[in-house]
Amino acid sequence: MSAALVVGASGGIGSAIVAGLLARDAHEVVVAACREPAASEALTKLANAHPQRLLTLALDVTDPASLADAAARLAGRVNTLTMIINCAGVLQAGALQPERRLSEVDAAALVESFRVNALGALLVAQAFAPLLDREARSVLANLSARVGSIGDNRLGGWYAYRASKAAQNMFTRNLAIELARRHRGLICVALHPGTVDTGLSRPFQARVPPERLFTPARAARQLLGVIDALGPGDNGGFFAWDGSPVPW
Numbered sequence: 001m002s003a004a005l006v007v008g009a010s011g012g013i014g015s016a017i018v019a020g021l022l023a024r025d026a027h028e029v030v031v032a033a034c035r036e037p038a039a040s041e042a043l044t045k046l047a048n049a050h051p052q053r054l055l056t057l058a059l060d061v062t063d064p065a066s067l068a069d070a071a072a073r074l075a076g077r078v079n080t081l082t083m084i085i086n087c088a089g090v091l092q093a094g095a096l097q098p099e100r101r102l103s104e105v106d107a108a109a110l111v112e113s114f115r116v117n118a119l120g121a122l123l124v125a126q127a128f129a130p131l132l133d134r135e136a137r138s139v140l141a142n143l144s145a146r147v148g149s150i151g152d153n154r155l156g157g158w159y160a161y162r163a164s165k166a167a168q169n170m171f172t173r174n175l176a177i178e179l180a181r182r183h184r185g186l187i188c189v190a191l192h193p194g195t196v197d198t199g200l201s202r203p204f205q206a207r208v209p210p211e212r213l214f215t216p217a218r219a220a221r222q223l224l225g226v227i228d229a230l231g232p233g234d235n236g237g238f239f240a241w242d243g244s245p246v247p248w
């Protein structure tokens with residue numbers, strides 16, 4: 001049974017990707033993971049509409065024990081995964097606010113950002129990579145952000161978010177190298193979704209031209225299109241929503 005796992009599935013982009021995967025038939029089962037799936041209205045609706053194909057999984061990407069437990073539960077339900085899309089991420093939460101200048105940097109907020117955006121992506125891969133198919137074409141995609149590109153940084157600011165995504169990008173590149181040795185069909189990439197109208201970006205949308213602010217459904221369609229078009233030579237790459245490469 002071929003299955004796709006979406007982590008951060010309660011979020012704006014994650015839930016739209018789950019809906020997008022359920023609308024196609026490439027995967028018999030779609031697994032939607034977040035901290036509290038039952039509390040997500042979007043996931044509850046999708047679960048009611050697709051009771052046979054949607055599995056929900058509770059996990060916290062910052063907690064290795066919760067991830068190990070979730071992976072063990074999943075291993076009993078599906079044979080292999082051919083897709084893992086990690087959409088869990090944080091830009092602001094409580095004391096964690098995008099910094100405009102160095103004086104606004106807060107150590108605890110930096111750590112929280114790294115815990116979710118960087119460590120979270122690596123720990124998700126550590127827990128679920130053993131379930132990836134060893135031979136079939138498979139994709140592990142981490143939702144990154146263009147602002148995590150070191151080469152593209154011309155504005156500064158947003159220390160915690162930028163640096164945690166840059167660290168996530170390094171983890172993605174490392175995973176691409178190591179996992180491809182065991183999983184011959186695996187393509188492991190970082191993806192920039194564009195600016196998407198979700199809770200995460202809402203406070204920062206004022207200067208985004210309307211044609212560059214994507215609905216979650218459109219973002220999901222575009223990202224799944226990029227994933228569909230990936231070939232073996234794209235392993236270890238960083239791509240934007242339109243398929244164009246993003247500098248690391």
Ligand SMILES: NC(=O)c1ccc[n+]([C@@H]2O[C@H](COP(=O)([O-])OP(=O)(O)OC[C@H]3O[C@@H](n4cnc5c(N)ncnc54)[C@H](OP(=O)(O)O)[C@@H]3O)[C@@H](O)[C@H]2O)c1
Nearest residue numbers: 008010011012013035060061088089145195196198200201
């Ligand atoms: N929206 C944009 O414009 C934009 C642009 C560039 C990049 N991105 C990236 O795209 C990804 C998705 O963003 P979004 O806009 O969909 O954000 P969102 O709506 O705020 O969703 C964030 C997701 O992260 C999950 N999450 C946060 N902390 C978690 C934890 N400790 N354990 C498990 N899940 C956790 C949340 O699940 P819970 O239900 O567990 O809280 C939620 O599903 C993020 O990585 C973001 O950085 C977004």
